[in-house]
Amino acid sequence: MIYSWHNEHWNRLVEQADRLPHALLLAGPQGGGKMDFARALAARLLCETAGGTAEACGKCPSCTWFSAGNHPDFRLIEPGSDELDGADDDTEPTTQKKKSEQIRINQIRALDDFLGIGTHRQGARIILIQPAEAMNQATANALLKMLEEPSSSTLFILITNNKRRLLPTILSRCQTLNFPKPSVSQALAWLRESRTPHAEDLLAHAGGMPLAAIGEAVNWERLDGFYRDLAQLELAGPVTIAGRWESWLKENKDGEASIDRRTLVIWMQKWVFDLVIMKLCGLAVFHAHKLQEVRAAAGRASITALIDCYNELLRIKAVSQHPLNPRLFLEDMLSRYARAALSGR
Ligand SMILES: [Zn+2]
Structure with a gap:
């Protein structure tokens, strides 16, 4: 094709x-x-x-x-x-x-x-x-x-x-x-032709790459849940949220969803990346559709803690496919993010 x-x-x-x-x-x-x-x-x-x-x-x-x-x-x-x-x-x-x-x-x-x-x-x-x-x-x-x-x-x-x-x-x-990378208009035209819902949001989240965007369309509801969970991280705590995310990974074994640990780390990286960019220049790259949420989250965090967190995520991504306990893996990642996310207060 x-x-x-x-x-x-x-x-x-x-x-x-x-x-x-x-x-x-x-x-x-x-x-x-x-x-x-x-x-x-x-x-x-x-x-x-x-x-x-x-x-x-x-x-x-x-x-x-x-x-x-x-x-x-x-x-x-x-x-x-x-x-x-x-x-x-x-x-x-x-x-x-x-x-x-x-x-x-x-x-x-x-x-x-x-x-x-x-x-x-x-x-x-x-x-x-x-x-x-x-x-x-x-x-x-x-x-x-x-x-x-x-x-x-x-x-x-x-x-x-x-x-x-x-x-x-x-x-x-x-x-x-x-x-x-194709132009945004070419990519969006193709996604719309392929009847991809939430085309603009998915394209932004996929860094402008249309096939990656369409690949993530099946995870749209998860992605939405991911943001909801991050927004209530302080209230619910990393342990509860890690439990919920772990259940997403389990479904993957039955072939019901294409989500794995690495994908969750990448979502987290994109989120933290945008918090940094928001603090530096008031923009978001992967979350142009969620500017308000990004701005609010960035406001609660300090830039140095966010950059540290981003670097930790790089290391976490490198081991994401190792046979680690998934619950502990997610708890660790969420606790690190929680520390950074509330560091500016
Ligand atoms: Zn032929």
């Missing part, structure tokens, strides 16, 4: 389909639809009938394989997609308990066989790697060898949310396409 804010990239790439570089790097903040763009581009380049700037036909044999996830000339490399091969990987420790967040070197080495033979459909051969920053140095170097000796009609598409975390040698082998 191609979003309106990607049209320019799309038209240019598809028009030059027969003289694309060997490696493209799609770089930009998360939540703008880079992965959808990359998949649409791969499908289009493999499609056997589409012409002009049209998207893949969706009907030819190639498109049928692609959408079934088994096109013989396409590989998707992402973290955790090759758990078994990781077991005898001598360069990285294997943590079988936890799903890997890294792309393993064996996943890249396995491409040797794929690149060594001709293409099945006499067309393009495409390798999509996402996110590219999930490769450690050894893995990135294994990829680099392949980028240095490109085989014909092969296109590597790398996706990154953070270009600065990639090796300069990788960057230098790729043609970078920047995927900046």
